[in-house]
Amino acid sequence: MVYPLLVLGVVALYIMIDKAYVHFKYVRIPDSLLVLVETYGFSWGDLEKQVESLEERHYFGRFFRPILENRAKPAWWVESRAADEAQQIEKSMSRGLWVLETVVTAAPLLGLLGTITGMMHAFKLIGGAGLVDPTGVTAGVAQALIATALGLFIALICLFAFNFFSRLQSQTLDEMERLGTRLLDHIRMDQEGAGSEAA
Numbered sequence: 001m002v003y004p005l006l007v008l009g010v011v012a013l014y015i016m017i018d019k020a021y022v023h024f025k026y027v028r029i030p031d032s033l034l035v036l037v038e039t040y041g042f043s044w045g046d047l048e049k050q051v052e053s054l055e056e057r058h059y060f061g062r063f064f065r066p067i068l069e070n071r072a073k074p075a076w077w078v079e080s081r082a083a084d085e086a087q088q089i090e091k092s093m094s095r096g097l098w099v100l101e102t103v104v105t106a107a108p109l110l111g112l113l114g115t116i117t118g119m120m121h122a123f124k125l126i127g128g129a130g131l132v133d134p135t136g137v138t139a140g141v142a143q144a145l146i147a148t149a150l151g152l153f154i155a156l157i158c159l160f161a162f163n164f165f166s167r168l169q170s171q172t173l174d175e176m177e178r179l180g181t182r183l184l185d186h187i188r189m190d191q192e193g194a195g196s197e198a199a
Helices: 004-027 030-038 042-054 059-069 075-094 097-123 136-197
Strands: none
Touching: 004 059, 004 075, 004 097, 004 136, 030 042, 030 136, 042 059, 059 075, 059 136, 097 136
């Protein structure tokens, strides 16, 4: 069972490295863009320049683009498009988390299975006449317990990683919702101002 556990560990490590890379490269919002959105009465042209400077796969860029493209339409329409994009972003950010969650459950069970099979193998050394090779039995038990220890270790690392990346995802989506509300408020103010001028 040690080999399947090592495979699970390698897969989980790959997922963790991938999630960390994606967060570092495509999730962090530049301070200049954050300050601009927080500014009252910002220019849409400035916002477009800031968003265009982001990479195509950047999550905040993906979220802001539908808002910018549809800002001349009614606010409810823009809000609907932004919500659709946020849902797609949430799916992208969740990719791979189910693997970590599965490893958290599967690794200790595989470790326990490895311990049970190892113990059965160790007890075969006990002959019908009694304990034939005590050194072999204790060595076999020690080797069997390695599987449980390894499974628990992998599960603990994956549990911490799963909780950490789930928290990052939740914080990112909350920040998108907050900034989206700022942009929608700006759109409503522009539309109310245009309506007042027309009146």
